[in-house]
Amino acid sequence: MKAISIGLLGLGTVGSGVVQIINNHQDKLMHQVGCPVKIKKILVKNIDKARDFEIDRNMLTLSADEIIDDPEIDVVIEVMGGVESTKEYLLRAIRNKKHIITANKDLMALYGSELLEEATHNGCDLFYEASVAGGIPILRGLVDGLASDRITKMMGIVNGTTNFILTKMSKYGSPYEEVLTEAQQLGYAESDPTADVEGLDAARKMAILATLGFSMKIDLSDVSVKGITSITKEDLDYSKRLGYTMKLIGIASRTDEKVEVSVQPTLLPEAHPLANVNDEYNAVYVYGEAVGETMFYGPGAGSLPTATSVVSDLVMTMKNMRLGVNGRSAAAPQFEKCLKKPDEVYSKYFLRLHVKDEVGVFAKITTLFAKHSVSFEKILQLPIKEKDSAEIVLVTHRASLQDYENILNQLKDNALVHNIKSTYRVEGDEA
Numbered sequence: 001m002k003a004i005s006i007g008l009l010g011l012g013t014v015g016s017g018v019v020q021i022i023n024n025h026q027d028k029l030m031h032q033v034g035c036p037v038k039i040k041k042i043l044v045k046n047i048d049k050a051r052d053f054e055i056d057r058n059m060l061t062l063s064a065d066e067i068i069d070d071p072e073i074d075v076v077i078e079v080m081g082g083v084e085s086t087k088e089y090l091l092r093a094i095r096n097k098k099h100i101i102t103a104n105k106d107l108m109a110l111y112g113s114e115l116l117e118e119a120t121h122n123g124c125d126l127f128y129e130a131s132v133a134g135g136i137p138i139l140r141g142l143v144d145g146l147a148s149d150r151i152t153k154m155m156g157i158v159n160g161t162t163n164f165i166l167t168k169m170s171k172y173g174s175p176y177e178e179v180l181t182e183a184q185q186l187g188y189a190e191s192d193p194t195a196d197v198e199g200l201d202a203a204r205k206m207a208i209l210a211t212l213g214f215s216m217k218i219d220l221s222d223v224s225v226k227g228i229t230s231i232t233k234e235d236l237d238y239s240k241r242l243g244y245t246m247k248l249i250g251i252a253s254r255t256d257e258k259v260e261v262s263v264q265p266t267l268l269p270e271a272h273p274l275a276n277v278n279d280e281y282n283a284v285y286v287y288g289e290a291v292g293e294t295m296f297y298g299p300g301a302g303s304l305p306t307a308t309s310v311v312s313d314l315v316m317t318m319k320n321m322r323l324g325v326n327g328r329s330a331a332a333p334q335f336e337k338c339l340k341k342p343d344e345v346y347s348k349y350f351l352r353l354h355v356k357d358e359v360g361v362f363a364k365i366t367t368l369f370a371k372h373s374v375s376f377e378k379i380l381q382l383p384i385k386e387k388d389s390a391e392i393v394l395v396t397h398r399a400s401l402q403d404y405e406n407i408l409n410q411l412k413d414n415a416l417v418h419n420i421k422s423t424y425r426v427e428g429d430e431a
């Protein structure tokens, strides 16, 4: 019985997990697909690098061509990262009739449709389950499990690194830099962690989720993004005091055929299930018109969890090979994209202001909000050390983004306001 031959691009955090699962689960794979699975070659950047697991050095190569042009290799697994040259490697591999499995959300968010089209054209599979939420089978859940439903909203934590950082900062008061280093050491962060902390990694995942969930081509540039770098200890303390937990939340919502996709630090009521998703764990709520509310939960990053998704894609590809039905992993988007305008996006907002400490200031601020029909759900007014200043911390009732941005602009120009310290979205009381 001929073994399925794999070429692996990358042997880092995810790649080493893939090797481990394929080697340790041979019996299970054999049972699932009816033939052995063998990794033939592995592309790395540095052959002499010390690795904390055993690997036959003869399997390692510095030349991608040895994998892409090898006619014996059936499936290319890409876990090296990068965009432009990685895209060229995968396009060439597809044209050489190799099936592709990738964990690369940077690539899929930017060039997913082009790669999927090329794969379909060449009768090849292209699966990318690990690109969103690591070990959680969310893409298959959307595309297969909820295939019969109309998805209206997806909301969740889709970046393990930032969830790890926010958990440690708010629960234990750990310093940001220290926890980021820990997340890097644990293999959760991207090679350049800026993508994690600036929200870009989560935005790529939300673009992929929204494209699949809404059958609409959502581009990365359609996602509004704010990361966690400006969150302060004071913000976390005030959030707690008001009964909230801060999380980096991605939302993709659709009303009629208009959509909003965003990633931003968000306050959730402490009892909200997403508020209790901690460390590197991810969770995504998916609301369907027929099914109602579903929640997908699990490890969002790390070697073996992510590799589990990669190898599950491999099993799917091999089953398709046995049935002779490869090349059907892409479904063309069904709907035209129409993004919501700021006056169609509604939320509550947390706002922290430093104002002049004088009689009547609070009433004047309230009046400014009231002019835009925005009222407050919670409010704290506190003296601060700075001379002549007071701090106001408030949470609004639901308001349109347009109204809220107009209010912020007026506050910036108001002589009573010394400083707008921070503002965050507040979610979680309604679907």
Ligand SMILES: NC(=O)C1=CN([C@@H]2O[C@H](COP(=O)(O)OP(=O)(O)OC[C@H]3O[C@@H](n4cnc5c(N)ncnc54)[C@H](OP(=O)(O)O)[C@@H]3O)[C@@H](O)[C@H]2O)C=CC1
Pocket (backbone or CB within 6 Å): 009, 010, 011, 012, 013, 014, 015, 043, 044, 045, 046, 047, 049, 078, 079, 080, 081, 082, 103, 104, 105, 106, 130, 131, 134, 187, 188, 189, 190, 191, 300, 301, 302, 303, 306
């Ligand atoms: N880490 C995680 O938890 C998750 C990661 N992902 C995605 O999986 C992919 C891999 O991530 P991860 O394993 O963490 O990354 P690592 O940095 O740990 O590993 C990258 C691997 O690719 C090799 N490599 C990188 N660039 C090149 C190049 N130009 N030529 C040849 N080899 C190269 C490296 O070689 P060498 O070993 O010699 O340095 C290394 O083995 C990324 O797309 C990431 O976004 C997805 C979900 C979760």
Ligand SMILES: N[C@@H](CC=O)C(=O)O
Pocket (backbone or CB within 6 Å): 131, 133, 134, 158, 159, 160, 161, 162, 188, 189, 190, 196, 201, 300, 301, 302
């Ligand atoms: N850096 C990513 C890895 C998985 O996609 C994360 O932290 O979620």
